[in-house]
Amino acid sequence: MSTTSKHSLASKALMLLLPIITVIVTYFVIKSGQKGGVIFIVGSIGIALTVFGLLFPEFCFYYTIGVTYLLADISRMVETDLPIGVVIDGLIGVTFLSVLVKKFIKKESFWLHCNHPIVYAYLIYFLYATTEIFNPNASSIEFSIQVYRRYFTLQLFLYSAIQILANMEAISRFFKVFLSFALVAAAYGCYQEWVGYPKYELDYIYSNPLLVALFGLNNGNFRKFSLLSDPTAFGILMAVVSLICVVFLFYAKRKRMKVFLGITLLLSLLSMGYSGTRTAYGIFTGGLVVYIMMTLTNPKTLLFAAVSFLGFLVLMFGPIYGNNTINRIRTTFKFSEDASYQVRDINRHNIQPYIYSHPFGGGIGSTGVLNMRENAGHPLAGFPTDSGLLRGALELGWVGLLIQCIAYFVVLQQAVKAYYNTRSKAVRPVLLACVLGLFAYILAHYTQLAIGPVPGAFLFYSLIAIIIRQRQIDKETENLTFSF
Template sequence: MRNINFQINNKGKIFYIAIAVTLILVSIVAAFVIKIYGLKGGVMPVILSFGLLFVYAVLRLPRFGVLALLVMAYFIMFIISMGFTEFPLGTIMDGMLALLVIGFFIQQKYYKNFKVFKNPVAYLILVWVVYNLIQVFNPNAASQLAWVYTIRSVAVVMLSYFIFSYYIISIKFIRTILIVWLSLAFFAALYAIKQEYIGFFPFEEWNHFDPLIQSLLFIDGHWRKNSIFSDPVAFSYNMVVCSILCLALITGPFRLRLKVFFGFLMLLFLTVMLYSGTRAAYVLLPAAGILFLVLKLNKSLFFLAIVAGLFLFVVINIPTGNVTLYRFQSAFKPNNDASYNVRKANQKKIQPYIQAHPIGGGLGATGVWGVRFAPNSFLAKFPPDSGYLRVGMELGWIGLFIICSIMFTGLYMGIKNYFNMRDPELKTYCFAMILIIFAIAVGNFPQEAIVQYPLNIFFYLFLALIQVTKVLDDKKFKEEQGVTEKKIKGLI
């Protein structure tokens, strides 16, 4: 054992010595280049060296890579919005995913574990990835280039499910992930408060003079906030998902002060969510609350649910002149909302097309890529207002069936695991993921819930945690059972 520890310590020392030597060499090279080519030229060796170190760290320390992926998923759109470079920063996320996948196969050489592929959700995700790949041959597609630009954000991102399932191997790492996630959400919430009460930075206002943007984001004399995310929808959905996480954690086996802290975060996330003006997000917490009651039904909760329901009823129906509150109320009265009625009519209009095209009109046929690569096509002119609607149009009712099956199977496995788990902490984490996936499944109907960063990455983390928590629970139970058996044998 001492020899093993000595070898590990030696490897660690060699690693840090290598970093120190590399940084010294880079500093010397950078100084030399700055002297000859100026400051800009000298920055490139520094960026390149840190990039190489980062690649090495992701491959050597995959859990660092997982955390880096989650952090970058939160900040990538914010960095892009700053516009300090013309480099396509979105490819950084693709590169990180590729590195983690490569690392996954390297690890398989030494620590074979194919169990991550052996569950219903994994099977369906593989089917989804293959189905998206063969869409390049879709005869209905107006452009193959649209497929090229869309495939990475739709199918390739799904591979992160296997990365999370493989590398999350301890309850300690789950805690670390949740702490990092809530810290990121807390920063995003504070940034939204800054936008609401202080205003936008100049780089955030570049499109505020566009009449189309104004019609979407300037409501009743008030700008909708998006915090560090791409748009108000992505911001609001992230905040409501984090509030649901906090709601579930409050029920867990944690100290009172932690539960109070989770309650504070939940109220903060729900408050800033209102700044987004996204009505679709307002109904997600009540929707998750219904499933919450079903899974944890008891007399005290039933009484609290009645009180909360009455309070919500009053808030929805009370007369108000407050723009934010009025917009919140309108979310629960969709038939009185003009935009909802337009979307409802659009969905009815496109149904015959979806029914007549089982494999859809091709990946990327709608939205930005459809307009760019096939502007005169029927689908390019049709607004993809819903995540399910987009899938139905691009991938047909077959694709729609697959994505709905993934969500349903994730919920089914989660609920089944939840009632069979023994460890209260792991059970709480599984419970949180069930509520979140259910909310996303509901939220994907009025909006595109899992298209933009960071939820397009985090959604597969949620699915993975449902299985990982059960695996860890079973492992812990077997270990405890083994210890008990040894004690019994010792007594005999």
């Protein structure tokens, strides 16, 4: 059969299938209503893209990241608790499988590019978390496995990122794609502040008194969460994106890229402020301090430091009193006026005896208001951990907390080492952005559960993957300059 005949046959088959598919979709929408129809259409598109992603690992990698920006808002729109965690874990699994298929075709070793201190540190932490499934203090093994699933899939994502971010071209593409997603989220966060929440988002907030309390501000308005699940995850993501944009703006050569980075930085900073997340304000400030310390020999840094310090003084002590966002930023650095910090500090102090007496913790998923039903009768049921480190200490014990802190130390130590050891002018700005991003996330994890919620977790583990690939990329770009 000729090629023309094959194309003609395919076209006829498609012409027959499309009306049938249209009838099926229409019938489903009529029978299930608007919400069911939206879920069916989105689900069908998602399945098709997932199958396509199985053939192309890098597409699946970015598709997974992009979907996590939308799922929470789709769930709010259709007023249904979608199985977001299951969808994300499934997409990560497809990405991992796609990477394995590609490696099998190329006949590459499974452990290729993974011989690195960070990988071994996380492997130890992962194995320890695996043993926690059988913690006798846990409510049930079944629920522990359910929560453990996210530990497992994030390690699969890290492995996939190590294999996909294989060269400078792939890394540059990653930052462009991720910052583009972040720009959309930042723009929508500003839209929520300037225009207001759409009705379905207000309905979502008012549907739960707990959300009204968590998202509420002193002026009767609400903190902004954009497309993400909550204001905290949104604010922390915007802070890290802002730090990355600051670094790249200093090194970018092309005017078009400078404009893109400048707009992304501006909207991200505004959205960070509108999120009302004090942790985000703190880690952005801390990240700038680290940036200044690591680039102090650069004359531009001295000017930047002076301008930043002056801006900080104006923000903190300027005659601006009616702006609720600025007032909230000011309380970040005045702990005596931060009521939420004082409550968290009291909670940490009161729960310390449990940590000392349970070296292996109360079991995975034993804390938190969302897990109260599954942990009925457990001493930690409903305890508001807030801090990622405190949650680690309670659920995994002080032994697990120690392993976790060692892993984070290794990450930062290797990141800083990679930055100072690199000889490539093309890689140095990227590594500096990685150092600031990783530092900000780990610092945020002290006061919030920062490392875990997506899409922020995808950024965190991708930055780690870039650090792991640094030695190889150095050799390929030694004589190149930064071309972002």
